[in-house]
Amino acid sequence: xxxxxxxxxxxxGTNFLQSGSFPVPNTDFKKDPDQTAAIAAYKWxxxxxxxxxxxxxxxxxxxxxxxxxxxxELVIKVRSII
Numbered sequence: 001x002x003x004x005x006x007x008x009x010x011x012x013g014t015n016f017l018q019s020g021s022f023p024v025p026n027t028d029f030k031k032d033p034d035q036t037a038a039i040a041a042y043k044w045x046x047x048x049x050x051x052x053x054x055x056x057x058x059x060x061x062x063x064x065x066x067x068x069x070x071x072x073e074l075v076i077k078v079r080s081i082i
Contacts, residue, residue, distance in 0.1 A: 001026045005041050008062040009048065012055045018048055037065040038074035045075065 006019040022044065028036040041063045049058060063075045 001029055003029070003037055003040065003065050004067065005037065005044065006062075006064045007041060007045055007048070007060065009045070009059070010061055011049075011052065011058040013057065015061065018044075020044070034069065034071050034074055037069070038063070038071045038078050041065065041071065041075045042078040 002021045002023050004019065004021050006017060008015065008017050010016075022040045024036050024040050045060060045063075060072065060075060062070065063072045064070055
């Protein structure tokens with residue numbers, strides 16, 4: 001199954017948006033959709049961070065999946081479990 005994710009980030013004094021569609025395990029999504037989406041989003045944010053050589057002021061401002069479900073706090077918490 002695919003979910004759509006939008007991440008609003010800040011780096012190098014600039015706010016920017018990245019969005020995309022990502023595959024997630026169907027069984028995981030059925031058990032806990034928000035947590036599954038948060039893990040996918042966190043992994044993607046880490047890719048963005050390394051690809052764009054993010055600065056010290058890098059931060060996650062907001063993460064939304066499937067148009068209107070805000071998982072910002074979950075994504076921030078995911079770093080402690082991955």
